[in-house]
Amino acid sequence: MTTVLLTLGRLPLALDLARGFSRAGCRVLVADPFGRTLAGASHHVARSWAVPPPATNSAGFLAAIAGIVAREAVDIVVPVSEETMHVAFLRDLIDARVRVLAMPPDQVIALHDKAGFVRAGLAHGLSVPASHPLGTPQAHALAAAGAVVVKPVFSCAGRGVRIMPAGCTLPDCDTAAPAIVQRFIAGHEFSSCSLAHEGRVLATMVYRGTAMSGSVAIAFERVEHPGIADWIARFVAAHGWSGFIAFDFIVDAAGLVWGIECNPRVTSGLHFWEPGDVARAVLNPTGHAPVRVRRQRQLQQFYACLTETQLAMLRGRGWRDRLARLLTTRDVTWDWRDPWPFLSMIVTAWPIIRMAMAQRVPFGEVATRDVGWYDHNATPDVAAIAGNTLRS
Structure with a gap:
C-alpha cells in the first residue's frame, strides 16, 4: 500500500486530497502545526x-x-498550500526513493517571488504587467503614468497588496520586506489550478471567486477560458513543471490574458475535480486517465460564507444575495460518507478563528500565516538539519 503524507491538514484542500488518495487505495497521513485539523477529522x-x-x-x-517520512515509510509527500516553499527543501533530508510533489526550491521560490514570476513570464514571451522594484526610478515613473499595484515580493492571500491611483506617492522602500510596483490592469479576474508532469498539463481548472473574505475567495465558480488554458500550457512547458501550479489572471477589455501572479502550489480550483481522479493522476502521472470535473459549477466554504452572510446582515446590506447563495451552493467539505470533518469544523478551525479575532483580520488571511514563506533570507541550512536529525 502506498503511504502519502500531506504536510498541512487545516484547509479543505487537504480534505479533498486525503479523500482522493484514500479512495485510490493509499494510506494517508497528515502533519500540521495545528495537531487537530479538518482533514485529520476524516476517517x-x-x-x-x-x-x-x-x-x-x-x-x-x-x-x-x-522524521515522519522515515518512521512511517512514506512513499509520497504532498504539500497542500503555502508550506510548499518549505517542503521543496525536503529532498536532501529523506531517502531518494521518496517522491516529493514539488519542484526544486530554487524554481518554486523563484515563482513565489512576485518579481521572479514577472521575469519568467517575459522570458517566455507571455503577457505580464510591467513591474519594477519599489524605490526605483522606474517604479516612480510607472506610478506617475497610471494606476499601480504595490505588492510584497513574498506574500499570500493578498496580504500587503495595495491598489494606488495614477500620480500617487508610493510608500517608502523597506529592504527587510521588498516589494514591487506593478501596472494595474483593469478587467475581469480569474484564478487557476493545474496539475502537470514534466512540462505536460494533466488537468487545468479555471475559476473565479463569487464571494470573498477580505481578499480571499470563499465561494467559486468554474469557467471555461481557452486563452487562459493556453497561457498556462505554454508556461508549464517552458518550465518543464511537475506537480501543482496555479496563477491569477486579469482578462482586459480587449480579451488579452495577463498573468499577474503565480502560486506554485494547490489552490481552490482543486475542489472542482473528482478527488480520486486527482490522486490517481498524481500516483501515475504518465498514465492518460482523465481527471473528471464535478458536476457542480459553483462551490463554497460554508462556514466562511455563513460568517460573511452574518456580517452583511449586521451591516444591513447585501445579505439577501449572500443568504440565497449560502442556501443553494454545495459546500466543499460536506460528504455524507465522511461527515465528521464538516460537523466538527468549528472545533478544528478554532485556532484560526482565535487568531482572526485577535488580529481583527479575515479568516482567510490568517489561515496560512504560520506556514508561508515571507523572507528572502529564510533558506534553511539543510546540511545542518540533516546532521541534527542523524544525531537525534
Missing part, C-alpha cells in the same frame, strides 16, 4: 502529527517531516 486519514510552524521554524518543520 480517510490514518494518523496526524503536530509539527513546528515553518514560517518561524523552518528547520524544525523540515526535521519533523523528515
Whole structure:
C-alpha cells in the first residue's frame, strides 16, 4: 500500500486530497502545526502529527517531516498550500526513493517571488504587467503614468497588496520586506489550478471567486477560458513543471490574458475535480486517465460564507444575495460518507478563528500565516538539519 503524507491538514484542500488518495487505495497521513485539523477529522486519514510552524521554524518543520517520512515509510509527500516553499527543501533530508510533489526550491521560490514570476513570464514571451522594484526610478515613473499595484515580493492571500491611483506617492522602500510596483490592469479576474508532469498539463481548472473574505475567495465558480488554458500550457512547458501550479489572471477589455501572479502550489480550483481522479493522476502521472470535473459549477466554504452572510446582515446590506447563495451552493467539505470533518469544523478551525479575532483580520488571511514563506533570507541550512536529525 502506498503511504502519502500531506504536510498541512487545516484547509479543505487537504480534505479533498486525503479523500482522493484514500479512495485510490493509499494510506494517508497528515502533519500540521495545528495537531487537530479538518482533514485529520476524516476517517480517510490514518494518523496526524503536530509539527513546528515553518514560517518561524523552518528547520524544525523540515526535521519533523523528515522524521515522519522515515518512521512511517512514506512513499509520497504532498504539500497542500503555502508550506510548499518549505517542503521543496525536503529532498536532501529523506531517502531518494521518496517522491516529493514539488519542484526544486530554487524554481518554486523563484515563482513565489512576485518579481521572479514577472521575469519568467517575459522570458517566455507571455503577457505580464510591467513591474519594477519599489524605490526605483522606474517604479516612480510607472506610478506617475497610471494606476499601480504595490505588492510584497513574498506574500499570500493578498496580504500587503495595495491598489494606488495614477500620480500617487508610493510608500517608502523597506529592504527587510521588498516589494514591487506593478501596472494595474483593469478587467475581469480569474484564478487557476493545474496539475502537470514534466512540462505536460494533466488537468487545468479555471475559476473565479463569487464571494470573498477580505481578499480571499470563499465561494467559486468554474469557467471555461481557452486563452487562459493556453497561457498556462505554454508556461508549464517552458518550465518543464511537475506537480501543482496555479496563477491569477486579469482578462482586459480587449480579451488579452495577463498573468499577474503565480502560486506554485494547490489552490481552490482543486475542489472542482473528482478527488480520486486527482490522486490517481498524481500516483501515475504518465498514465492518460482523465481527471473528471464535478458536476457542480459553483462551490463554497460554508462556514466562511455563513460568517460573511452574518456580517452583511449586521451591516444591513447585501445579505439577501449572500443568504440565497449560502442556501443553494454545495459546500466543499460536506460528504455524507465522511461527515465528521464538516460537523466538527468549528472545533478544528478554532485556532484560526482565535487568531482572526485577535488580529481583527479575515479568516482567510490568517489561515496560512504560520506556514508561508515571507523572507528572502529564510533558506534553511539543510546540511545542518540533516546532521541534527542523524544525531537525534
